[in-house]
Amino acid sequence: MKRMKKMISLGLSFLLVLAQIMLISAATNAQEAAAVYGLGDQWSNTPSNWNSGDPCDDNWVGIHCDNNSHVTSITLSSLGLEGTLTGDIQSLTELGTLDLSYNKGLTGQIPAFIGSLSKLENLILVGCSFSGEIPAEIGSLKQLIFLSLNSNKFSGRIPSTIGNLAKLYWLDLADNLLTDEIPVSDGKNPGLDMLIDTKHFHLGMNQLSGAIPEQLFSSNMKLIHLLLDNNNLTGEIPSTLGLVQSLEVLRLDRNHLSGSVPSNINNLTKVAEMHLSNNDLTGPLPNLTGMISLTYLDMSNNTFDESATPAWFSTLPSLTTLVLEYLRVSGEIPMALFSSSPLQTVRLRNNKFNGTLNIGTAFSSQLELVDVQYNNIELYTEGGGYNNQLILVGNPYCEHEASSPHCLESQQPITPYSTEPQDNCVPVSCPTDQSMSPHCICAYPYSGTFSLRAPSFSYLGNSTYFTRLENDIMNSFRKHQLPVDSVSLNNINTDVDEYLSMHLQVFPSGKLRFEQSDISNIGFILSNQTFKTSKDFGPYFFIGAPYTAFLETSTGGKSSNSKTVIIGVVAGAVVLALILIILLVFLVRHKKKTKNAVEKSQPFESWVVTKRSGDAPQLKGARSFTYEEIRKCTNNFAESNEIGTGGYGKVYKGTLANGQLVAIKRAQQGSMQGGLEFKTEIEMLSRVHHKNLVSLIGFCFDKGEQMLIYEYITNGSLKESLTGKSGVQLDWKRRLRVALGAAKGLAYLHDLADPPIIHRDIKSSNILLDNHLNAKVSDFGLSKPMTDTDKGHVTTQVKGTMGYLDPEYYMSQQLTEKSDVYSFGVLLLELLTARKPIELGRYVVREVRVMMDKGKDLYGLDQLLDPILISSSLGGFCEFIDLALSCVEEEGINRPKMSQVVTELEKIMVLAGMNPIIEAGSTSSSYEATTSKSGGSYHPYGNEAFDYSGGAPSAKVEAK
Structure with missing residues (x-):
């Protein structure tokens, strides 16, 4: 019997080998077919119809061929591919497009032989995990038009050889770990200054250093987008920048640029968005009178000379957003500023504006926010009919008008746009793993993060912009005849890099799920910028989430009259064998799916039933x-x-x-x-x-x-204590004790539970305080056991609460214990500020990072702190901030373990004059049984979790 099984196994193996040989020779160029098979062998999670047949003849998902059966395009976005880019690809000599975007499992370096693909026009590897240096051989791809390598882990220098790519239209190397200077030509080596026809330089969110070369710019350049933000660039802004008359978007913010802004920047009359904030710029405020196209201006956090209100405040006809914070501008704010018809946001806090604030009666109908906190304004003239947000906190006006709504720290936040049901459809209740489309149809959408790098608008509640963006995206899908029913935009907010980030969902048309080829095509529309935004939205990038709800894909193909009878017999045998194998696999999977379905519909079926409990399970300890x-x-x-x-x-x-x-x-x-x-x-x-x-x-x-x-937990949640709802007031030492207690609870889950447990929804409303103010972590409804500790993560749909959610988990759907660490870091910042993580469109992590100055007392964060803490002795404060920020590092590998967090908090308690051993068992008898005004205690035994795989609230909502 064993011998027979072995012979059958060997026979099937032989037949499969024959089948591969036969199918490779069927239509696709033999060398190229072998190369594609080689890629398939190296990668995990390849499309289902890559298992057999001919790549060209059988229409393999993501493989496109010309009439001569040469492979000309590979587009495989958001399919969950894992592996590396191997030498097989160099055999695809006719390849024009390679798009492997949004596959976080693709790692390793780009091999040097990429330079042998002489016909390559599009190299798009957005949102993968490639690392190492970008090979200089990319400079050999003379036909290259799109080079998009953003959102990976590339390091080292930008290859100077990119300057050889004369046809390059789009250069995007943003969001990597690139270092050193921006390369320019020197007579021996090429440089980016040679790319005079390239319209996009997207080099932000790296670690580039040195000065911006004067030589980089010239009057014959066609550059429209220059994004150098979030780097370590130094020196002055080169005056040659003023020669690039085609420029429309300029982002130089978050660097270390110094010196005066060159006067000829006023010549850039087409620039719509200009960001110069968070640098060390000096000299006078630049004269921007000639920049008539300027819509969005931010020059905050620089050290310009003290100056009077500039005349150009009232002369920029296109201005929607003016942000000049933490400068030294004085004088009265001219009433004419508010009459600019498109004006939406004015943020002028922490300056020296004085006199009377008069918005007047001719203010823009779109004006939604005037923030002039911490100036010297003495009077505000009412009566103009302006009823939107006006914040005057910290001005002399509020000293004698303390009851004015404009003098309140917390004001009504602007509600960001969110897609609503259309066509008067009736919202339905969808299964938990599905989402409801704008047409009120339940389905499995394709989703991801859609980010605008420089939008011309700032009012997030204006439906006009976002409805138009949805329509534009939808029209692009229709134009390319993709099976899309509708799209929706939700969770809109300004992220830590001052990009406008939103959650995009794309719903299938006429079916419950997308096919693999659909996802490949949709991803390509967004990854290679086939979808073009209008100037209002500026440049964008999209990071798609892996799509795992695929339909089964047919592996059928066309017949060939040239196949011999022998090959036909072999093929028949192979088909018969494959049918048997597929049938066996189907039965196994069907049994597993049936079991899973039963478990979902009857979640307690697998528990032991006893006579005493009837249908109820019996568990130890419960x-x-x-x-x-x-x-x-x-x-x-x-x-x-x-x-x-x-x-x-x-x-x-x-x-x-x-x-x-x-x-x-x-x-x-x-x-x-x-x-x-x-x-x-x-x-x-x-x-x-x-x-x-x-x-x-x-x-x-x-x-x-x-x-x-x-x-029964007497004192409710930490959230209610911080907001004053419970009546419990927490000083600095009590907050340290709460932080340590919560950290110990989490460390126990991560290190001592068997298997380890990831909580997945750490937030202030899930930290309860007993009658001694001991912290207790609650609500395990979203928790996940780490059953495979060798793997280090659990791949699962994204669930959690906005503001606390780990961005790495959100992007990759790979949940790790470091996801809890990120949430805990946000919780630490909430302990300091007593504010929601996201409030008035501002994210506490970004606010702390931007405002923090280690050269000042309390790191310069006194304006963010909970006023209750200001009068306290804050021993260990700086170390507490450092710990919190280490917990919210973008990459989980850079965050500490919870056991390390416990150790650091114990050290901080010592600095605060506390004994962590004694405090661990201390009590606060004065706070027993705190109740609300109505007599009922606050007990949040629930959560506010949202399922970000679908965007709708999950089944568990906080009981308030």
Whole structure:
């Protein structure tokens, strides 16, 4: 029997080898077919129809051929490819386009033999994980038009040989680790100054250093976008920049540029967006009178000379956004500034403006924000009808008008645009793994982050811009006949790099899911800039998330009359063998899918059933309650015992038969929504026990009810304490104790739980405070066990809460323990500021990084701190900030482990005059049983989590 199995196995292997030989010779050039097969062998997660057949003849996904069966294009975006770029690709001598964008699993270096692809016009590797130096051999690709290598991990210098690419239109090397100076020609070596026909230099978010070369610019350049932001560039802005009359977008912000702004910058009459902020520029404010196309101007955080209000304030006819913060401009703000018809935002805080602020009556109808905090304004003339945001905090005006709404620190935030249902359709309830389209149809959308590098507008609540952007994207898909029903834009905010970031979803037309070829084509439209934005939106980039909900792709192909009878017999045998194999695989997968479906629909089916509990499972450490027991302990769910409510259901206070106080979270009756989260939380809390984790007393799964019974936590959540809702006031030392307690709870989950657990939703509303103000981490509904510790991550749909969400997890869908560390870092900053992570469109991580000055007391962050802390002795403050910022590093590898965070917090407590050993067991008796004004305690036994794979709220919503 064993011998027969071995012979069958050998026979099948032989037939498969024959099949490959036969199919390679069928249509595609033999050498090129072998090369594509080689790539397929090297990569994981290749398209399903790459397993057999002929690349050209059988229309392999992502493979495009000419009439002579030469491979001319490979486009494989967002398919989850893993592997490296191997030597096989050099055999594709007719290749014109290579697009492998949005595959985070592609790593390693770009091999030098890339230079042998002499016909390559588009090299697009956006959002992968390639590293090492960019090979100089790229300069041999003389036909290259698009070179997009942004959002990888490339290091070293920019190859000077790129200057040889005379046909280059688009150069994007942004968001990498590139260093050294910008190369220019020197008689022996080429440089970027030779790219006179290139229209896009996108080199921001790197580590480029040295001065911007004078030689880089000339009057015959056709450059329209120059993006050098977020680097380490020094020296003066070269005067030759004023020669580039075609320029439309200029970003030099977040460098170390010094000296005066050259006067001839006023000659750049086509520039619409100009960012010079966060440098060391000196001299007078530049005269911008001639820049009549200027829409967005930001020159904040420089050291310009003290100056009076410049005359050009009132002469820029296209201005939508004026940002001049932390400068030394004085005088009255002219009323004529506000009459510019497109004006939307004026941010002039921390200057020396004085006198009277008069917006007048002829202000722009789009004007939404006037922020003049911390100036010397004494009067504000009302009566003009302006009713939008005006912030006068920190001006003499507020000393005698403290009750004015304009003098409040916290004002009504602007609600960013969010796609609404269209066509008067009725919103539906979609399965948790699907999302609802603007046409109210449930489906699996393709999604990713769409970022505008220099938009001309700043008011995020203006639907005009975003509706037009959605329409433009949709029209581009229609033009290319892609099966797209609709698109939506949500979660719009300004990110840490001052880019306008939003979550884009693309919904399939006439079907539930996209096919692999659809995703390849949609990704290519966005990766190679086939979709063009208007000038209002400026340059963009897109980082697609892997799409995992594919339809099965057919592997069929065309027949060939030239095939011999022998090959036909072999092919028939192979087909028969493959059918048997596929049938076996299908049966195995079907069984697995059936099991998964049962587990989803009946999440407790796999638990042990006992006679006592009926349908309820029995777990160690968690008691199963009957519905009748819970009904009695809550006095029939009396309204007087209700202490919270939310999308999940209601929370009740109860007293068990033994006198123990409990909090009972009850799901909405008759709804199984959240069943998996319900089961997850029970399983997690039943096997983890730590004083800094909330204790699960038991659960009820009886008579169609889903209820979780927790220990009763007296003082509610950290969020309620920081916002003043609970009545608990936390000084510096108490906040350090809370931070340490929460860190210890997380460290236990990461290091001592078996298997380790990633919480996935750390935030202030999920940190509860007991009657001694000990911190307890709560809500495990979104938690994930690290069952494969060797892999180091869990690939899963993105879930969490905006503001706390790890950007690396959001982009890659790879969840690691460092994702919790990022969320904890945001929590530390929230402890300092008592503000929401995202407030008024501002992200606390970015605000701290921009404002921080280590040469000043409290790192210059006193304006961001919770006023309660200002009067405290803040021992260890600087070390606390350093720890928080290390936790929110962009890459998880650069963040500490939670055990290291615990150690650092203990050191900080010592600096604050505390003994971490004693404090770990300390009490605060004066804060026992704090209640709200209404008499009910605050108990957030839930969360505000959002599922970012679909953009809709998940089943679990915080009970407030």
